[in-house]
Amino acid sequence: MSFLDKLCNAARQNKSWLCIGLDSELSKLPTFLRERHGPYAVLEFNRAIIEVTADLVCAYKPNLAFYEMLGPVGLEILYRTRELIPKEIPIIGDAKRGDIENTARAYAQALFEYYRFDAVTVNPLMGFDSVAPFLEYLDKCTFLLVRTSNPGARDFQELSCDGRPFYQRLAEKACEWNTRKNVGVVVGATAPDQAATVRQIVGDEMPILVPGVGAQAGDLERAVKNSVNAQGELAIINVSRSVLFASQSEDFAQAARKAAQILRDAINRWRV
């Protein structure tokens, strides 16, 4: 099954375009979990979060940084987290890799074959041959950074290139490289105007991954309205910290569920 089919099935089943970012940084987890499990607190935390939210999301998205910072044990935890996620929910490996073809092939193998992510994020700065090895995986999806959610996005992504902002050039290439319908784009919730432009460029069939809601204070209403396609779909609204860390107490999972429910419902209200 293609990533898009899997994504849409999960979204319709759960009536949700909310994606939870499993950015489970050890130092931010409830103290009692860390005292009990050491680094494996990350695994137990993910287990609890997934258990209480698997009926509320269209996808999960772990960012690899928070696993890599623990060394090899963190990668073992990432691998085991992948196994905790129900088969019908897609998982997006947020890796933002990008390297020469030979090396990109090794990254694609790590992310798609070893960790078996359904989709990944890729940094397109190095151009086509850095992206191509990912695109060979026809049933997977490769989300290219187009307009990111952080303040620094303005440094380069908004530079004018022959009259058009750089991020639009990135979006145009994403379309050009989408001959096998397995490309997506990333546009931050902090840039809703740019999201509208990107949706126009990429059309109605490409998914847009939208980080930056919550801790990064993106405007959810405008982000959702400007990112969805004509059917009110294919905008994957990612929230990480404001769901994961809704509470530091024993009730952290239930607090996360409540935060996720509110966000899912808000997204549904604004996407149609």
Next chain:
Amino acid sequence: MSFLDKLCNAARQNKSWLCIGLDSELSKLPTFLRERHGPYAVLEFNRAIIEVTADLVCAYKPNLAFYEMLGPVGLEILYRTRELIPKEIPIIGDAKRGDIENTARAYAQALFEYYRFDAVTVNPLMGFDSVAPFLEYLDKCTFLLVRTSNPGARDFQELSCDGRPFYQRLAEKACEWNTRKNVGVVVGATAPDQAATVRQIVGDEMPILVPGVGAQAGDLERAVKNSVNAQGELAIINVSRSVLFASQSEDFAQAARKAAQILRDAINRWRV
């Protein structure tokens, strides 16, 4: 000691501006090693390469992709490889990471604190706050991608931005962000003209990391001449596959040493 001091000390001690890229992809290693050691063939291969080349290089540069593709055991091998490298030789973690500030901080911690790399490569597409957490490590060096060695580099890095190619914008920002003298830039050997321009932009005190010699067929003579500073220094010429895989037989290490010697001498001939 700062990265630049450590680098220059090693370069002068070994009379070498050659960097060996430890891109030790398991499937490309001599069969006898793989049969004997399984995935740990990568560690044994690195051990042999480092032993016979440590007096010929100014640095080593493992690309993380070839370790990540093996899963957690690959990262353990990367960690142990770091310990095989003599203390006086700097090691550059070629990771090309780039993410929002909060996440970049986790990557910086992984690369500088867990793996204890002396320097790393970073993809600057996401702008200042994605780079800043790396720059807080004053004795380390952060090499920003400016003009990469691959064919796809032309897709975005050569786009004209208000009259100047995008890669020049990247080089200008690298200078602007170099207030603590711990920034470097990456310019591929396949783009010697661009290297000359970048050297002009960044001045004589910034190191340029130059991949793309060897398997990628960059022109060594022009790459060296155009990347070094006025003193014929601070161009780190990286070679990976054509040294590592010079032979597939039991003599692979000696063959690698010979290839490294020839390259070191050629670089020295052309850098002055």
